Amino acid sequence: MNHIKLLFFATIRDRAGTKSMELDIPADMTIQQLKEKLGVDYPNLKESMKSVLITINREYAFDEAVVPPNAEIALFPPVSGG
Amino acid sequence: MSQFPTIYFIAEAEIDLNDLLAKITLPSTGATAIFTGMVRGVTSRGDAHETEYLEYESYIPMAEAKMKQVADEIRVRWSSVEGIAIVQRIGKLYPKTPTVLIACTAAHRDTGVFEAARYGIDRLKEIVPIWKKEVGPDGQEWVEGDYIPKPGE
Numbered sequence: 001m002n003h004i005k006l007l008f009f010a011t012i013r014d015r016a017g018t019k020s021m022e023l024d025i026p027a028d029m030t031i032q033q034l035k036e037k038l039g040v041d042y043p044n045l046k047e048s049m050k051s052v053l054i055t056i057n058r059e060y061a062f063d064e065a066v067v068p069p070n071a072e073i074a075l076f077p078p079v080s081g082g
Numbered sequence: 083m084s085q086f087p088t089i090y091f092i093a094e095a096e097i098d099l100n101d102l103l104a105k106i107t108l109p110s111t112g113a114t115a116i117f118t119g120m121v122r123g124v125t126s127r128g129d130a131h132e133t134e135y136l137e138y139e140s141y142i143p144m145a146e147a148k149m150k151q152v153a154d155e156i157r158v159r160w161s162s163v164e165g166i167a168i169v170q171r172i173g174k175l176y177p178k179t180p181t182v183l184i185a186c187t188a189a190h191r192d193t194g195v196f197e198a199a200r201y202g203i204d205r206l207k208e209i210v211p212i213w214k215k216e217v218g219p220d221g222q223e224w225v226e227g228d229y230i231p232k233p234g235e
Binding site: 007009010011014053055058060062074076077078079080081082 | 144203224233
């Protein structure tokens with residue numbers, strides 16, 4: 001198992017009801033699989049998982065990426081700074 | 083290029099233009115292009131509405147790393163640019179308040195310095211993790227961008 005930290009921002013934080021959580025996931029779980037798991041475990045997040053942006057250790061990551069041990073994963077909507 | 087000052091940060095305090103300008107101005111600087119975004123209280127373009135305030139949040143360590151990446155991209159495209167400052171303010175910001183500042187200095191104004199500042203704000207709005215919630219007379223709503231970063235961004 002891999003221990004990871006999840007961070008939520010903006011609309012995703014509102015729907016998750018928390019800023020962050022820690023999670024144990026199977027080794028070699030991909031981002032796609034993590035999104036599916038979150039959609040099942042947290043039904044409020046299911047709809048958001050279709051358009052969410054995800055980062056691994058502060059770099060944008062994509063569906064096929066494997067989540068490394070102790071990763072800091074952030075989930076958020078497309079950015080709106082400025 | 084390493085001797086040129088590059089400043090980038092997420093700020094909770096007011097953006098101090100004079101302080102930033104002093105830090106990015108060199109003896110060889112003769113031109114600075116500055117862009118600042120403001121909180122617009124009255125919007126008439128598109129869906130007309132009024133705004134009481136905007137509330138900004140950021141994934142700060144990643145945001146500052148991506149601001150540095152934007153500055154690096156500016157330097158690759160405009161070798162004439164001397165100093166660069168990129169600052170985003172977060173928290174509750176009211177109409178007429180500056181929210182973001184991009185400033186680029188160069189020896190002369192015809193060296194691409196305007197385009198460099200324009201590029202900086204456009205890229206910040208694409209890849210730097212910052213979000214704003216708009217609060218108005220009819221309630222509140224998160225503003226969502228539409229840019230999906232590509233691998234390597």
